[in-house]
Amino acid sequence: MGFFSKFLNAFKSIRLNDKNSVNGYLLDHLLVGSMYAEQQSAYLNSYETGLNKSDITKLVDTYWGISDQNQAIEILQSLHTRNQDKNLDIVYKAFENPENYFDILRSNISNEDNVFDYYLGLFRKLRNVVPELIEQKIITDFVQLKKAKDSGWNYGRGVFLARCCYELDYISEKELIEYVAKSHQELKQYCSTWKEYTTSYIVGRAIWGGGSNSGMVQIANDLLNNKQSPLKNRTYI
Incomplete structure (x- = not known):
């Protein structure tokens, strides 16, 4: 599936794993990666992504330059420290x-x-x-960005990337669980609500990547308002 068709597919449905889902606070941790997961049409509620291994390998290797455990740990840690820049x-x-x-x-x-x-x-x-x-x-004024910055973008990519690295055996399940918990805890310093998280993700992508924001806005709206979405009834992170 090409990037564009995958991108469009993200608007059609919220993908949930019926067999191996996580719940409660573990799901809260996982949902930090929900914007990126939606971009890739991946499961929102499980450690496994539901994507083909070849697609995961391509994403991790081509876009992130990760092909082994050491590179995985280095990149994942860097996404945690970017907000302390x-x-x-x-x-x-x-x-x-x-x-x-x-x-x-x-x-x-x-x-x-x-x-x-x-x-x-x-x-x-x-x-x-x-x-x-x-x-x-998307924002009303610059003041909205001062606290959240692009934290959602950094932690969000980190959580989804960690799931991909777990599926490629670059990190263990224990390391994945610890990583997403730390991401969730640190994100709370910058964003109080899931709406702030999605806004921060959109801001980060716009600053670092440029281009149109409409696709990201649509993904955010779907996550926050679709009745199937795990974020629908969650306000605070």
Whole structure:
């Protein structure tokens, strides 16, 4: 199944595993990856994804550069630490002070190994993306982003990626359970509700990937409102 058809398929139904589902707080942990899972038309409520092994291998190897246990652990850990990136805080501060944005970035971010250029690029993406998100009514103002940032995007990708790595035997079930629990716990520092989580995911994808947000918005609406969705009756993370 090609990416585009898979993307469209995500809007047709919420996929649930009837045989090996998890429930309660374990499901809460797993739902941190629900946006990414929906993108891939995977199960929302089980450790197994329900995807073909060849598709999982392609996603993990081609898009993430993971082909063994060490690479899996390194990438998964990096997705946990991205929200503690102090340079990202500087980018947000610069956004709030557009007259002095360059000086704020230059005086607080090192230029070793083109680090400064990377964060200047992020600032420019943010400057393009925020008005679009406000116009599309995804957020009402920039203040909404200050706490959540792109946490949903980071933790969300991490949880789904961990499920894929588990299915490829790069991590154990115990490691998967610990990883998704930690993701859920840390996400709560940034997002209070599942609505904030889906918004944060959309924001993250828009900043890092660019392009249209309409597909992501539709996935978020489906997750939050479809009566089959495990998120339907959950408000708080």
